[in-house]
Amino acid sequence: MRHLLSPLDFSVDELDRLMDLAGDIEARPDKYKEACKGKKLATLFYEPSTRTRLSFEAAMLNLGGSVLGFSSADSSSAAKGESVSDTIRVISCYADICAMRHPKEGAPMVAAMKSGIPVINAGDGGHQHPTQTLTDLLTIRSLKGHLGNMTVGLCGDLKFGRTVHSLIEALVRYPGIRFVLISPEELRVPSYIRENVLDAGRVPYEEVRDLETAMPSLDILYMTRVQKERFFSEDEYIRMKDCYILDRVKLKTAKPDMHILHPLPRVNEISVEVDDDPRAAYFPQAQYGVYIRMALILTLLNITV
Amino acid sequence: MLNIGGLKDGIVLDHIQAGKSMDIYKYLKLDKLDCQVAIIKNARSNKMGRKDILKIEGGLDVVDLDVLGYIDCNITVNIIKDEKIVEKKVVRLPKKLTNIIKCKNPRCITSIEQELPHIFFLADEENQVYRCAYCEEKHK
Numbered sequence: 001m002r003h004l005l006s007p008l009d010f011s012v013d014e015l016d017r018l019m020d021l022a023g024d025i026e027a028r029p030d031k032y033k034e035a036c037k038g039k040k041l042a043t044l045f046y047e048p049s050t051r052t053r054l055s056f057e058a059a060m061l062n063l064g065g066s067v068l069g070f071s072s073a074d075s076s077s078a079a080k081g082e083s084v085s086d087t088i089r090v091i092s093c094y095a096d097i098c099a100m101r102h103p104k105e106g107a108p109m110v111a112a113m114k115s116g117i118p119v120i121n122a123g124d125g126g127h128q129h130p131t132q133t134l135t136d137l138l139t140i141r142s143l144k145g146h147l148g149n150m151t152v153g154l155c156g157d158l159k160f161g162r163t164v165h166s167l168i169e170a171l172v173r174y175p176g177i178r179f180v181l182i183s184p185e186e187l188r189v190p191s192y193i194r195e196n197v198l199d200a201g202r203v204p205y206e207e208v209r210d211l212e213t214a215m216p217s218l219d220i221l222y223m224t225r226v227q228k229e230r231f232f233s234e235d236e237y238i239r240m241k242d243c244y245i246l247d248r249v250k251l252k253t254a255k256p257d258m259h260i261l262h263p264l265p266r267v268n269e270i271s272v273e274v275d276d277d278p279r280a281a282y283f284p285q286a287q288y289g290v291y292i293r294m295a296l297i298l299t300l301l302n303i304t305v
Numbered sequence: 306m307l308n309i310g311g312l313k314d315g316i317v318l319d320h321i322q323a324g325k326s327m328d329i330y331k332y333l334k335l336d337k338l339d340c341q342v343a344i345i346k347n348a349r350s351n352k353m354g355r356k357d358i359l360k361i362e363g364g365l366d367v368v369d370l371d372v373l374g375y376i377d378c379n380i381t382v383n384i385i386k387d388e389k390i391v392e393k394k395v396v397r398l399p400k401k402l403t404n405i406i407k408c409k410n411p412r413c414i415t416s417i418e419q420e421l422p423h424i425f426f427l428a429d430e431e432n433q434v435y436r437c438a439y440c441e442e443k444h445k
Contacts, residue, residue: 083418083420084414084418085418102414103412104412104413104414104416104417105410105412105413105414105439105440105441105442106413106414106415106437106438106439106440106441107414107439109414109438109439110414110418110421110439124414125412125440126412127412127440127441192443196429
């Protein structure tokens with residue numbers, strides 16, 4: 001049985017097939033509207049996440065399936081002290097596939113070890129969030145037509161942002177990728193990403209502080225939020241949070257075919273005036289998130305249409 | 306020079322870094338076995354100056370030799386049969402460690418689910434880096 005715990009669980013070929021399927025779903029949604037009829041998705045969310053949970057639910061409903069689950073640990077048997085292993089054994093009797101979000105890192109892996117149904121990691125602490133990475137890859141591929149030979153700018157919190165780490169690890173598998181890592185000194189990518197992924201793979205990259213200087217070279221600009229919950233001190237958070245705010249003025253030097261991505265939710269790092277710019281891709285990105293989750297559910301359930 | 310001929314069948318762990326024999330005794334869980342164990346501390350060694358030696362009575366299945374590679378790669382494992390060394394084993398860093406070291410990451414699932422085995426994988430052999438199988442945090 002196949003699970004999705006890390007974005008690297010799928011080979012490049014498998015990812016290509018998954019994205020081809022997502023593309024077909026986008027082009028011909030009617031073809032898939034009853035593909036999962038009679039199947040049930042369990043959404044096991046031990047911490048709140050409106051966007052990811054609803055995206056999974058929308059994906060399953062679009063496929064004609066049903067959804068059950070819980071949206072916080074308080075409303076689950078975890079509040080009574082039940083282990084993840086026990087919960088997944090029980091859920092395996094109720095559903096055909098599950099998406100799990102858990103504040104503790106590795107919880108979906110524990111579930112996968114005991115599960116009778118495919119487990120999708122819907123985010124485990126600061127560790128992995130593979131369906132966000134798949135969403136990012138599909139968005140870039142759909143908008144650019146390919147995934148290699150481009151300069152990708154990653155901006156903001158590159159230290160704590162798990163989506164950034166996963167995206168780097170996924171993109172380095174494609175040829176001709178160059179990164180511009182835009183962040184303050186304190187929020188640079190961790191050394192293990194720099195050394196084990198970028199340096200080890202001889203991937204060209206530069207680390208800069210200034211977004212405007214980097215802007216003209218970028219094909220993709222991936223903005224991130226400085227997350228309050230990752231900081232130990234309020235003062236430090238306040239000092240960092242407004243480091244990079246993308247507005248129309250900063251976009252003036254950007255390529256006309258550059259695309260702006262953001263895993264959302266945003267706070268103030270992208271000014272709302274940018275929303276109407278044709279290069280703003282963060283809302284379409286949420287739609288691609290539904291397509292790729294539909295493709296993922298079909299793939300893990302071995303359903304062909 | 307110390308003589309290992311006193312052991313009829315068993316294992317002699319030689320070239321243990323001086324002072325480390327009790328750690329190995331603990332890691333190998335020898336206190337839980339009822340076989341004879343001799344601990345020799347600070348034995349003179351041409352190669353190391355001083356070294357520790359452990360003599361364990363019994364077959365190879367008695368102890369988990371893979372763990373030794375994690376503790377000290379320089380240990381020599383001598384297999385004794387009928388009072389003779391029949392094999393010298395070189396220990397290597399094990400690919401996987403189960404319940405030998407514990408994950409210290411407070412965000413790891415093992416921090417709240419006590420019954421889970423602590424599993425680590427060898428991520429970087431050259432630098433002897435082990436990462437937790439669940440959260441991938443490096444063991445320090």
